[in-house]
Amino acid sequence: MSSGLARMALLGYRMAGVMLYPLVGPYLSYRAMKGKEDRSRRLERLGYASLARPRGPLVWVHAASVGETIAILPMIRELLRREIHILLTTGTVTSAGLVQSRLADEVIHQYVPLDLKFPIKRFLSYWKPDACITAESEIWPTTVAELARRHIPQIRVNARISDRSFERWHNYSSVAETLFEKMSLVVAQSDMDAERFRDLGAWPVIVSGNLKSDTDPPPCDETVLGVYRKQIGNRPTWAAISTFEGEEKLAATVHRTLKPKNSQLTILVPRHPDRADAIEEMLKGEGLKVARRSRNDVISAETDVFLGDSIGEMGLYLRLTEVAFVGKSLANEGGQNPLEPAMLGCAVLSGPHVQNFRDAYQHLVRKGGARIVKDVEMLAKAVHYLLINDLARIKMVDSGHDAMEEMRGALAKTVKALEPYINPLTVSARLQPKATAAASR
Missing domain, CATH: 3.40.50.11720 (3-Deoxy-D-manno-octulosonic-acid transferase, N-terminal domain)
Structure with a gap:
């Protein structure tokens, strides 16, 4: 032209x-x-x-x-x-x-x-x-x-x-x-x-x-954080954050696969909270018990999934776990920001489709703070490994912190x-x- x-x-x-x-x-x-x-x-x-x-x-x-x-x-x-x-x-x-x-x-x-x-x-x-x-x-x-x-x-x-x-x-x-x-x-x-x-x-x-590497970690209400930590107790947790349609189903599959081994709590934070009703129905259809943040539901020992359907509380959800899968990367393409979970002490997992955050992922993976998984089976294995292996999880968390420090400026x-x-x-x-x-x- x-x-x-x-x-x-x-x-x-x-x-x-x-x-x-x-x-x-x-x-x-x-x-x-x-x-x-x-x-x-x-x-x-x-x-x-x-x-x-x-x-x-x-x-x-x-x-x-x-x-x-x-x-x-x-x-x-x-x-x-x-x-x-x-x-x-x-x-x-x-x-x-x-x-x-x-x-x-x-x-x-x-x-x-x-x-x-x-x-x-x-x-x-x-x-x-x-x-x-x-x-x-x-x-x-x-x-x-x-x-x-x-x-x-x-x-x-x-x-x-x-x-x-x-x-x-x-x-x-x-x-x-x-x-x-x-x-x-x-x-x-x-x-x-x-x-x-x-x-x-x-x-x-x-x-x-990336300016996002120089931002402060997302804040949270310490009182609310304390309440949920008490409700969760000693249960192992993992989070699937910024998920898009299809990835909540994958998170449910991971939960059902690992529940007999770990009795873990899954924290699920969709990118668009207005989809929460449909996500809850899907989870219930999978036989899972759901507690929703928007209803102030209590997380009991029987709760399978804590559905983070509020806005502006990512800092809360990430402080409740040390293992985070970042969405728009398995069932969708483009990826979402992995820097916030790395800042807040999470071992980062992601699917392979992360072209919108290519540099951040390359740096985190190279330092050992993130791992790319190709499918839901590999995700389940990675989550299980990190939940039962404290040394491996802590090493990934520390590597993520190191990567974040290098990216600042x-x-x-x-x-x-x-x-x-x-x-x-x-x-x-x-x-x-x-x-x-x-x-x-």
Whole structure:
């Protein structure tokens, strides 16, 4: 595709958005009925602000969902320390809840506007950001074009491109180049990601490592943790976390296989808790007794599966075990983040399909903190081995900690890369009259 055709394709995308705009209101209302939008704040998705813009420099930071938000929390705190206002947008109700619990009133939170001409122009005209920092992998053509038109620097941090996304962009290389060349800076997770961004037209591109390795372990309520530890007692436990459809069935198979040998408790944490009712029915159909976190069920000696169907409590579930299988890797593809279980003292197990977290798994496996299993039989054997072999389990846990220490440093590299864009804003913020600064807060 030529550059002219690429521009026409992007113009067609933009015009399609204009024509579909009248349908956006009903669409958002439907999503709100399904619990996928905050009904009271859905106008934010149309670019209408619900809060006042403070005076002084402001950086727009976007993180699509919970994982991306957690990854950039330390970076946001660094920017706040430099006296810069942060407008943080996210795309999901759960990520908005996370922002409220972790950052409270330290940042201005809004839902990200839809990638349509009128919402984006309305959003940018009101907030007038001095820079835009986006986490990980999303590319929104209308937003990219409008930021470029207003000469607002676009910076991508903790950037990665999955195999599938790279292939798709590569097939439309002229469109990709038209968009990616508008980025002011890309800070990539790995050498492979950096090379892919360069191939698609981004420049400059540097490598920082994964910001998730510099995050704090997910928190938990110590009182709740104590209650569940008392209920579990001395029973061995293992967890299957961030599971997708099909993997809960595999976890049930592992549990039934090992129960005569270990009498273990299985902790099952689906990636999408709204599937919990269907998962519970499946587990009961397998003859298993289930306790659910959302009901505050008691874990008794007869409980087979503790179903972690709450949001934002991964820190609780991982502190209840030392063996964790990470999902979207056996029955699905792409993988999920293995760094949190490694941080919290778990021996990590995973299926082979982990391309979205390739570097993290390679490092953990090389150090001995993670093991890849090819099927449910191999998973059952690995879980059993780790439950009965304390030395092997402790060695994996310690190796995981060592791997995490080696992977740290992405935050410092990212902040250093941002300095040419951030330092002038810090100077400007500090030159603001004190009365004005106080009023802006």
